[in-house]
Amino acid sequence: MAGVTDAQLKEMSQEERVKALGMTTEQLTGKSLYIEFDPDAEERFIYPWAPDVDFNKRTEIDTDEMSTTQVNTRISELMAEGFGTIVLKNPRGKHSIGVGILSKLNLIIEGSCGYFAVGLLDGPNVRINGRVGWSCGENMMSGTIMIEKNAGSTFGAALRGGDLVCRGSVGSRTGIDQKGGTIIVGGDTGALSGFMMQRGRIVVCGNAGKNLGDSMYDGTIFVGGDIQSLGVDAVEAELTDLDRAWLTRKLTQYDLMPGRGVDHFTKIVAGKQLWNYDNLEPNEKKLIL
């Protein structure tokens, strides 16, 4: 692998690159992956391939006449030039804007966005001074997203990590299939929020709609207002001191701390009565074999 240069790789087909890097010689039977941390590893804070951007280097893009693809490509180009703060003007409800950014960046969107805004992020801090459509921040790995107004349904769908914050209210199925990270809603959230949630935290400062936390596998939901109804296997749990400290810090950080503190929040967790996968597995194996 060390003997192949990037220039040589560039000339190869994908199949040739895979072979040249020795990736097809590995035996994939049994447990082949065994990796140990290097305690003397170098201190690095960004991915080896990530552009070295400077937050103080700022630029703007007027997206009015641009397609979504053009906007997203332009963001990549500017990051490669070292711009660490990028302002998008006139987004005019474009879908899939600012997706797939895999490095640190301050992205400011002045206006409202359509579906799947700023999804698949890994690192950036995003501020949207408007509204967003469905699935904002879906599949985010890390970073922060702050929405100043309201958001549509499936807000933070399959979120993996990072903080996704909406100052206003959000639609239904917030945090559906959430696998990590934190979703904070300043207002209310709709029905089936936290549906099939697996990990992470949802904080709703206002009210929650029907079937909150339905079929949740794990994770935690905090609600400051009323809960219309709990979903299947969602149960109330005791708010601990660590929870209170975490809620206070997180809500203060995003300027959403209620005047009366956090003691009134209700904590919802999984009852774990739906953990029946192990019971089904033997039957599934019989069917397959």
Added chain:
Amino acid sequence: MAGTQYRGSEIKDVDQFLNDAEGLDSEREKEIGQHIGYRYDVNLVPDYERLTPFLKKYMETMGWDDLNWLEDIHMGYEEGNPAVFDRNINGWVRIPDTIELPDNQQDRDMIARELLIKFQMSDRHPLVALRKAYMKF
């Protein structure tokens, strides 16, 4: 309390799964030979009094006020060895024997976070080779 007790085994001690490599407590777990559920408290929120200097620098570099995605990173166990789950490779990365483990989960989680960042950002991470093989030039 959520996260410390499951339908399967119960986490009673920070070294439980190191002292008992199998870690299978319930009858059902013994029957199927597999652990049910996570082997650590996935709902444990970090204690920010225990941040390491490296993690503080990481937060500063990324422009974050807190640990962000690292709040979900904990030290778990694989086959009786301390390990951290790396979502980028969908596998466990083991803690070397040379690293002494603190006596509490919060400090262990901080070590896990630091090691995971150093690993993910290094050239020896499998994604580096994958990227070279499959990236669009």
